[in-house]
Each structure stands twice: as C-alpha cells, then as structure tokens.
Amino acid sequence: MQNNINKSNRLNNLSYAIRGPVFEKAQQLEAMGQKIINLNIGNPAPFGFDVPDEIVHDMIMNIRNAQGYVHHLGIFAARKAIMHYTQQIGVRGVTIDDIFIGNGVSELIVMTMQALLNDGDEILIPSPDYPLWTTSVALSGGKPVHYICDEESDWNPDLDDIRRKITRKTKGIVVINPNNPTGAVYDKDILEGIIKIAAEHNLIVFADEIYDKILFDGAKHIPMASLSDDVFVMTYGGLSKNYRATGFRGGWVILSGATHRAKSFVEGFTLLASLRLCANVPAQYAIQTALGGYQSIDDLVAPTGRLCKQRDLVHYKMTDIPGITCVKPKGALYLFPKIDLRKFSFKDDEQFTYDLLCEQKVLVVSGTGFNYIKPDHFRIVFLASTEELETASGRIRNFLEHSRTR
Ligand code: PLP
Numbered sequence: 001m002q003n004n005i006n007k008s009n010r011l012n013n014l015s016y017a018i019r020g021p022v023f024e025k026a027q028q029l030e031a032m033g034q035k036i037i038n039l040n041i042g043n044p045a046p047f048g049f050d051v052p053d054e055i056v057h058d059m060i061m062n063i064r065n066a067q068g069y070v071h072h073l074g075i076f077a078a079r080k081a082i083m084h085y086t087q088q089i090g091v092r093g094v095t096i097d098d099i100f101i102g103n104g105v106s107e108l109i110v111m112t113m114q115a116l117l118n119d120g121d122e123i124l125i126p127s128p129d130y131p132l133w134t135t136s137v138a139l140s141g142g143k144p145v146h147y148i149c150d151e152e153s154d155w156n157p158d159l160d161d162i163r164r165k166i167t168r169k170t171k172g173i174v175v176i177n178p179n180n181p182t183g184a185v186y187d188k189d190i191l192e193g194i195i196k197i198a199a200e201h202n203l204i205v206f207a208d209e210i211y212d213k214i215l216f217d218g219a220k221h222i223p224m225a226s227l228s229d230d231v232f233v234m235t236y237g238g239l240s241k242n243y244r245a246t247g248f249r250g251g252w253v254i255l256s257g258a259t260h261r262a263k264s265f266v267e268g269f270t271l272l273a274s275l276r277l278c279a280n281v282p283a284q285y286a287i288q289t290a291l292g293g294y295q296s297i298d299d300l301v302a303p304t305g306r307l308c309k310q311r312d313l314v315h316y317k318m319t320d321i322p323g324i325t326c327v328k329p330k331g332a333l334y335l336f337p338k339i340d341l342r343k344f345s346f347k348d349d350e351q352f353t354y355d356l357l358c359e360q361k362v363l364v365v366s367g368t369g370f371n372y373i374k375p376d377h378f379r380i381v382f383l384a385s386t387e388e389l390e391t392a393s394g395r396i397r398n399f400l401e402h403s404r405t406r
Contacts, residue, residue: 013138078101175191347375
C-alpha cells in the first residue's frame with residue numbers, strides 16, 4: 001500500500017481566490033469555447049495598456065548584457081535610480097545598500113516574512129488585503145492578524161482597531177496605499193497615526209506602495225517612509241502596475257528609517273536574496289528608464305484618460321444598481337462594491353461570483369478572497385475596454401435583477 005503524497009501542513013487553510021476555484025471554473029468554460037469577460041486580475045497588458053516604448057527599447061538594447069547572473073541585490077544603475085526616486089519623494093537617508101531588487105514585489109514580500117518571522121510572531125494586515133500578505137505571513141510560521149479598514153470612512157484604516165490588536169508578539173504592520181482591493185488613498189493624518197503607533201510599539205512598517213502613481217481626482221500619495229526617520233520602514237514598489245509591465249517581474253524594496261535596529265534581519269534578508277542568486281536581469285535594465293523618463297501613466301489617470309474614464313464608468317454602472325453601493329476609488333485599478341445580501345437570493349459573495357460566472361460569463365473575485373470579514377463584497381478590475389466594461393456591467397445588473405428577492 002503506497003502513501004499519498006500530501007502538501008505541507010503549512011499550506012492548509014491557505015488559498016488565493018484571484019486564481020482560485022472560480023478562476024479555474026472560468027478556465028474550464030473558456031476551454032469549452034465560452035467567451036468570458038475577465039475582470040478578475042490587475043494585469044494591464046492584455047487590455048491594450050502597453051508598457052511605454054522607451055522601457056521596451058532599453059530592455060531590447062540591453063538583452064545581451066542581461067545574459068548572466070548579476071549581484072544578488074540588483075544591478076547598480078537600477079538601484080541608484082531607485083535611490084534617486086526616494087530623494088524625489090522625500091524619503092531621507094536611503095543609500096544604495098538599502099535597496100533590494102526582486103522578481104516582482106511578490107517575491108520580496110515572501111522573502112521578507114521568511115527572513116523575519118519566528119513561529120507565532122504576529123503581523124497586522126489590513127482587511128481587506130492583497131492576499132499574498134496574509135499568505136506569506138502564515139507560510140513563514142507567523143500569525144496574520146487583520147485590522148479593519150472602514151468602508152464608512154473611505155476605507156481608511158481604523159487606528160483604534162490597530163491599537164486593540166497589538167500584542168507582545170506583534171512585529172509589524174502592513175499598509176497598502178493606494179489600496180488593492182478598495183482603491184483607497186490614505187489621508188496624511190491616518191498615515192501619521194500608524195507611524196505613531198509603530199514608533200510606540202517598536203513595529204516595522206511594511207508599506208506596499210506599488211500603485212503610488214495610479215491616482216485619480218488629484219489624490220496625493222504620501223509615502224509612508226517620508227513621515228518618519230525613527231521607524232523601520234520597508235517600502236515596496238515595482239514595474240508591474242505604474243509601468244504596466246506585470247510580466248517583466250521587476251520589483252524593489254527600500255529600507256529606511258531605523259535601519260540600525262534591523263542589522264540581523266537585513267543579514268537574513270540578504271542571505272535569502274543571495275540564495276536565489278539574483279532577480280530577473282532584463283527587467284532590471286528597465287528600472288532606470290521607468291523611474292527617470294516621462295511616463296504616460298499621467299495621461300491615463302487624468303480626467304480624460306482611459307483609466308480614469310473606465311473607473312468612472314464602472315463606478316456609475318455599479319452604484320446605479322439597486323442593492324449595490326461602492327466607495328469611489330481614488331487610486332489603483334479596482335472597485336470594491338458592497339452587495340446588500342438581504343435583497344438577493346444568493347447566500348454570499350462566493351456564490352455570487354460563481355453563479356455570475358456560470359450564468360453571465362463575467363469573472364470577478366469575492367471580497368472574502370481578500371480576507372474581508374463580511375461575505376458581501378466583490379472586487380472588479382476596470383482594465384478591460386469600455387465596450388467590455390459596458391457589457392459586463394449590464395450582465396452584472398441582469399444577474400442581480402434576476403436574483404432579486406425584494
Ligand atoms: N502588492 C499589491 C498590493 C498588488 O496588488 C500586487 C499585484 O497585484 C502585488 C503586490 C504584486 O506585484 P508584483 O507584480 O510586483 O509581484
């Protein structure tokens with residue numbers, strides 16, 4: 001009798017809804033020849049949001065130079081460009097040694113938690129969150145503890161809830177700003193409040209700022225690391241969203257503030273970086289150009305730009321459906337509408353996303369997939385073409401009308 005080959009216990013209870021069972025169902029339907037409108041993933045390129053030509057040009061020019069392994073922290077020119085970027089955005093005291101390049105922010109998030117956590121260490125993570133944060137904490141033996149972002153207050157983090165959830169085991173706090181999935185761009189007083197809490201309790205701040213240039217309606221992004229020299233802040237950014245280059249796999253993390261407290265952690269983090277030899281090299285050649293030149297993202301997010309117009313369209317269409325409310329996003333690529341479950345026959349967000357897919361061929365992600373506490377939200381990505389977004393919104397409306405009980 002042969003034993004089954006089982007996954008590690010560490011993977012029990014972990015999932016990734018963005019590519020989870022509903023996504024798999026969509027793949028099956030597509031394989032059967034059905035056309036699905038995919039509003040499930042923040043991947044700009046398939047929807048005609050091309051990487052700026054200048055970036056592609058530089059990658060092509062440098063492809064020969066990118067054949068070999070490079071330094072495990074990243075190539076000099078890219079790290080220097082990131083260092084200059086910190087100076088432009090008001091983050092003080094960052095040296096080239098404080099910058100690490102990775103295969104996207106994703107790899108760096110996982111490496112951070114692996115390098116930092118002992119069993120049972122707690123990390124405060126927003127609810128809703130970008131789920132990799134929760135997963136990577138759990139995978140590293142830590143305990144994800146979710147703090148509330150309050151829909152009634154434009155999805156800003158609830159500082160009292162953060163305070164309530166700090167224990168002797170809390171090591172750090174994750175702040176995603178601009179936020180995925182809510183699209184919130186946080187107010188300065190809230191960010192200062194988080195820094196104050198972090199300073200009082202010796203917490204590390206993990207600032208996921210990968211959408212820092214995708215801002216609407218004149219919203220201003222305030223880098224967490226610009227608010228304090230005393231707190232140890234790790235700021236994550238990359239090519240994927242601002243430069244629409246998700247497939248290039250280029251991201252970075254910047255260490256700032258109380259780096260003197262983090263010597264042992266940095267040693268561990270550097271060890272992990274060296275064990276994986278180096279990050280994808282061609283993408284590293286794009287970083288200097290991306291950060292230095294004129295970037296067409298400004299045109300896309302301006303009131304007349306494609307991204308802004310699409311956000312307006314989907315927000316209007318969703319909030320026009322009785323039983324749906326939605327805080328208008330000020331940044332990133334997502335809306336996070338709320339469903340008044342008392343008015344519809346489906347029981348929760350998961351059934352909603354599954355049935356919507358099967359009946360109307362529109363793929364969105366359930367709010368609980370983002371570790372949101374109540375099963376009554378969904379995330380919709382506004383990257384598809386205007387025509388597709390119009391069609392999808394109409395189908396969501398139809399589905400909800402048919403499911404209406406009152
Ligand atoms: N952080 C947030 C908030 C994201 O939304 C994403 C991707 O959607 C990532 C990190 C991962 O980005 P990358 O492509 O750099 O791995």
